[in-house]
Amino acid sequence: MKTRLLFLFRTFLAGLLLAAGPVAAAGDCPRIVSQSPYLSVALDWLGRGHCIVGVSRYDRLFDTLPRTGGVMDPDAETIDLLGPDLLVASNWASEETLRKVLPAGARLLRVDGFTSVADAENMLRELGRASGAPDVDVRLAAFHKEWTAAAAAIRGEGRRALVLSACEGSPYSFGRGHFVGDAFVQAGFDVVETAPRLRHIRPGEEIEDLLTAVETLKPQVVFSLDRATAAQCSALLGILPVEVVHLGGENFFHPGAGVLAGYAELAQKMKR
Structure with a gap:
């Protein structure tokens, strides 16, 4: 039964x-x-x-x-x-x-x-x-051509960049061995995070807060990738002694074709 x-x-x-x-x-x-x-x-x-x-x-x-x-x-x-x-x-x-x-x-x-x-x-x-x-091969060939052209057009010119997610939960930064860090490297920036993929920035870690991250890694510009659902960003972003550029994180957090929209927004922000 x-x-x-x-x-x-x-x-x-x-x-x-x-x-x-x-x-x-x-x-x-x-x-x-x-x-x-x-x-x-x-x-x-x-x-x-x-x-x-x-x-x-x-x-x-x-x-x-x-x-x-x-x-x-x-x-x-x-x-x-x-x-x-x-x-x-x-x-x-x-x-x-x-x-x-x-x-x-x-x-x-x-x-x-x-x-x-x-x-x-x-x-x-x-x-x-x-x-x-x-x-699929035709689609991927077109994507490769589009993203490489979009990255080259940004002209990061070797500016030292710290790329963060600091608007939801504990902040973390992206290294060169992560899709996000590499996307900024491909756009011509010198990504300063020394951790290979991600670094969590919080009390008890090697770098405990955003001010210490800037003092230690010495970026010329900080990019904050913001989620649309985030209630607020870290208050420390507002007092960092370097330029802070906010970008829509959803264009970077999913590895793939969304990076094209991310590059388009980044190009607009860099023009300003």
């Missing part, structure tokens, strides 16, 4: 999940579960947004689709009920964790994209090929 009730409940839940969002058209593309928000953004740019049938709890782009757990703690039962052909995930989650929730017959793609702009290109290419996106 219990087994029968469980079967009926799972069938009912599956119906609810599938009704919550559009179903990928058979023959057009695989059914995809995207286990990280930046991968959803990338798939949408690749023209495969309509293939996505489930997303992580952090996803804001596809807010009507079923939730499949977190980036690091995927929900095996929900993923199984959605019956994906392809599970795409960040390599922040271990392959062992992802294999445990991968339904029989489904493919797994773990990608990065966060180490550089070139790495983001590779991530887009892998996603495009795995999802059967049309003309």
